[in-house]
Amino acid sequence: GAGVSQTPSNKVTEKGKYVELRCDPISGHTALYWYRQSLGQGPEFLIYFQGTGAADDSGLPNDRFFAVRPEGSVSTLKIQRTERGDSAVYLCASSLNGGGTETQYFGPGTRLLVL
Amino acid sequence: AQSVTQLDSHVSVSEGTPVLLRCNYSSSYSPSLFWYVQHPNKGLQLLLKYTSAATLVKGINGFEAEFKKSETSFHLTKPSAHMSDAAEYFCVVTPTDKLIFGTGTRLQVFP
Numbered sequence: 483g484a485g486v487s488q489t490p491s492n493k494v495t496e497k498g499k500y501v502e503l504r505c506d507p508i509s510g511h512t513a514l515y516w517y518r519q520s521l522g523q524g525p526e527f528l529i530y531f532q533g534t535g536a537a538d539d540s541g542l543p544n545d546r547f548f549a550v551r552p553e554g555s556v557s558t559l560k561i562q563r564t565e566r567g568d569s570a571v572y573l574c575a576s577s578l579n580g581g582g583t584e585t586q587y588f589g590p591g592t593r594l595l596v597l
Numbered sequence: 598a599q600s601v602t603q604l605d606s607h608v609s610v611s612e613g614t615p616v617l618l619r620c621n622y623s624s625s626y627s628p629s630l631f632w633y634v635q636h637p638n639k640g641l642q643l644l645l646k647y648t649s650a651a652t653l654v655k656g657i658n659g660f661e662a663e664f665k666k667s668e669t670s671f672h673l674t675k676p677s678a679h680m681s682d683a684a685e686y687f688c689v690v691t692p693t694d695k696l697i698f699g700t701g702t703r704l705q706v707f708p
Contacts, residue, residue, distance in 0.1 A: 524698030
């Protein structure tokens with residue numbers, strides 16, 4: 483595709499519910515990243531995929547958060563038993579091969595609101 | 598651990614005047630540094646990046662930044678601000694693959 487896309491653009495849920503957020507990276511990009519941006523803050527790293535495998539999941543805050551990328555393209559971020567503190571914009575980015583010098587291209591984000 | 602500190606949370610300038618957004622980094626080795634811009638309701642966009650080549654880096658829309666190892670700084674500048682430059686700017690360092698963002702500087706441009 484032309485850029486990174488994320489769906490839904492907005493998600494409102496109730497405390498305790500389960501949500502899934504989807505990311506479609508740029509075609510051919512092997513590296514995929516998830517970040518979370520709370521109001522008034524810079525984005526914070528959650529997880530990095532190289533192909534189908536999670537190369538670094540050190541940013542996932544707890545075991546309620548899980549992400550998959552089964553075919554090395556689309557990724558889904560899953561949040562169980564949502565809490566009000568999970569409210570944030572969830573950003574996805576992709577890069578061609580990964581690595582610290584490569585440009586990461588960001589999607590528009592999914593704004594999650596937990597009531 | 599690597600980190601960046603953006604020294605100003607808000608900067609206000611008049612259109613046509615210079616812009617300076619300040620960033621200091623902390624790193625145990627030569628880092629890769631980036632500036633990203635985030636316009637309201639739009640995705641993050643890369644302005645420029647430093648990856649140990651030339652210390653003066655030119656980016657899009659007339660922005661540039663200079664890597665100064667002795668000062669551990671990577672300040673973003675533009676000679677003449679435009680109304681369309683109003684946005685949130687993030688200084689970013691990367692140790693390996695993940696990006697570490699600063700807290701952001703909101704740039705306001707007045708006519």
